[in-house]
Amino acid sequence: MDNQLLRNIPKVDELLRTIEQCGCCADAPLQTVTEAVREALEELRTGLKDGSLQALPDADALCARIAALVRQARLPSLRGVINGTGVVLHTNLGRACLSERAVAAVNDAARNYSTLEYDVQNGCRGKRYAHVEGLLCKLTGAESALVVNNNAAAVLLILSAMAAGGEVVVSRGELVEIGGSFRIPEIMESCGCKLHEVGATNKTHLGDYERGINENTRALLKVHTSNYKIMGFTKNVELDEMVALGRERELPVIQDLGSGLLLDLSPLGIQDEPTVQESIRAGVDVVSFSGDKLLGGPQAGIIVGKKCYIDLLKKHPLHRAMRVDKMTLSALEVTLRSYAEGTALQEIPTLSMLAAQALNLRERAERFQRALLDANIEAEVVAEWDQVGGGSAPTQLLPTYAVALRPKDGSVDGLERAMRIRERPVIGRIAHDAYLLDMRTLREDELPCVQQALKESGLV
Numbered sequence: 513m514d515n516q517l518l519r520n521i522p523k524v525d526e527l528l529r530t531i532e533q534c535g536c537c538a539d540a541p542l543q544t545v546t547e548a549v550r551e552a553l554e555e556l557r558t559g560l561k562d563g564s565l566q567a568l569p570d571a572d573a574l575c576a577r578i579a580a581l582v583r584q585a586r587l588p589s590l591r592g593v594i595n596g597t598g599v600v601l602h603t604n605l606g607r608a609c610l611s612e613r614a615v616a617a618v619n620d621a622a623r624n625y626s627t628l629e630y631d632v633q634n635g636c637r638g639k640r641y642a643h644v645e646g647l648l649c650k651l652t653g654a655e656s657a658l659v660v661n662n663n664a665a666a667v668l669l670i671l672s673a674m675a676a677g678g679e680v681v682v683s684r685g686e687l688v689e690i691g692g693s694f695r696i697p698e699i700m701e702s703c704g705c706k707l708h709e710v711g712a713t714n715k716t717h718l719g720d721y722e723r724g725i726n727e728n729t730r731a732l733l734k735v736h737t738s739n740y741k742i743m744g745f746t747k748n749v750e751l752d753e754m755v756a757l758g759r760e761r762e763l764p765v766i767q768d769l770g771s772g773l774l775l776d777l778s779p780l781g782i783q784d785e786p787t788v789q790e791s792i793r794a795g796v797d798v799v800s801f802s803g804d805k806l807l808g809g810p811q812a813g814i815i816v817g818k819k820c821y822i823d824l825l826k827k828h829p830l831h832r833a834m835r836v837d838k839m840t841l842s843a844l845e846v847t848l849r850s851y852a853e854g855t856a857l858q859e860i861p862t863l864s865m866l867a868a869q870a871l872n873l874r875e876r877a878e879r880f881q882r883a884l885l886d887a888n889i890e891a892e893v894v895a896e897w898d899q900v901g902g903g904s905a906p907t908q909l910l911p912t913y914a915v916a917l918r919p920k921d922g923s924v925d926g927l928e929r930a931m932r933i934r935e936r937p938v939i940g941r942i943a944h945d946a947y948l949l950d951m952r953t954l955r956e957d958e959l960p961c962v963q964q965a966l967k968e969s970g971l972v
């Protein structure tokens with residue numbers, strides 16, 4: 513009986529003809545369809561042999577299965593998701609989303625030949641970094657600027673070019689580990705410089721830095737403790753004191769600023785994050801920060817500071833190895849233009865999401881709740897707190913609103929999974945025995961898709 517069924521399994525060619533007739537995979541390449549057909553047939557054979565399948569599916573069911581396999585095979589592994597976590601700078605979800613302007617600029621640079629290293633005025637070779645240098649200097653007040661792949665690379669380049677073979681003085685309270693094994697002490701070692709720790713974890717005084725300086729010292733380093741905060745009985749040396757000490761001893765002062773904020777966000781309730789302008793104004797010689805944290809642009813490491821040091825970095829061989837591509841540069845240029853034109857808060861998603869007021873988020877949550885109810889899905893509107901994410905403003909919590917869903921049958925975990933494993937994954941969070949979708953990071957235009965996903969889960 514099994515053998516008879518096995519013999520009735522269609523041949524690859526037959527099935528390919530059936531698929532062609534039904535047109536369900538019309539836009540897929542033949543090779544992918546053929547592989548899916550083989551896979552589907554193998555599934556049938558296995559099912560018949562192990563008894564999990566009692567009869568052969570009809571042609572429609574087979575076509576549907578093959579179409580699903582083709583869709584799955586063609587789905588990019590790296591693809592967009594819908595972020596319902598409320599974490600604006602979610603490192604695992606790609607940190608900052610680019611502005612519409614930046615997306616358009618990347619598109620233009622990616623599709624076409626570009627002015628990347630071409631000076632159209634003079635018809636000769638141009639400079640790759642000229643597109644952003646002027647803007648960076650204008651926005652931060654620095655003399656000179658440079659861009660590399662990310663801030664970790666920026667720190668590596670700075671220490672390699674300015675301190676190799678010597679010592680760098682750092683406060684014990686600032687020996688930061690950023691995710692993915694970026695640790696200040698290890699970075700130092702790989703740059704061939706020696707870390708000279710001073711002070712205690714909770715307190716470092718100017719005198720500690722003074723005593724830490726010897727004939728091998730090449731620089732003083734300040735690291736923004738972006739992803740943690742030491743509270744209580746603490747003492748930090750102010751930037752201007754450090755700059756004064758650096759001047760006196762003729763040592764450059766370097767700062768790893770982490771996020772690289774260009775706007776004062778304290779009116780939005782984000783108090784802890786220093787701006788790049790403050791560091792430059794205080795006289796720090798070289799400042800580095802990320803492009804895709806609070807700045808809200810593409811992944812990049814931005815370095816601004818005194819021309820004599822930036823020139824040194826530009827000449828270092830590592831600089832060429834850390835070169836950024838045209839898509840990064842075009843996104844960065846246009847993101848910086850939003851700041852220069854005073855439209856950053858409206859145009860840059862990172863900033864507008866952080867700026868969203870609880871009242872507006874509540875209204876959106878209530879609107880979404882009503883839309884869900886019209887689709888026969890019950891949800892509750894709940895007040896919550898959001899983290900900024902991306903190792904920025906770690907102690908800052910922003911008031912927000914979410915819709916909470918409790919499955920009618922099935923578990924909250926099951927709902928979370930059903931939402932996550934879709935072609936366009938929806939990522940929520942679980943709290944108080946409910947599945948939460950936070951309004952801060954959900955775009956208005958994503959809500960219908962979220963609603964569809966909830967419906968299709970069959971769990972709510």
Ligand SMILES: *Cc1c(COP(=O)(O)O)cnc(C)c1O
Nearest residue numbers: 662663664690736738770802903
């Ligand atoms: C995030 C961060 C880095 C690493 O920046 P990337 O752009 O992710 O490489 C380095 N230092 C500090 C203080 C940071 O917060």
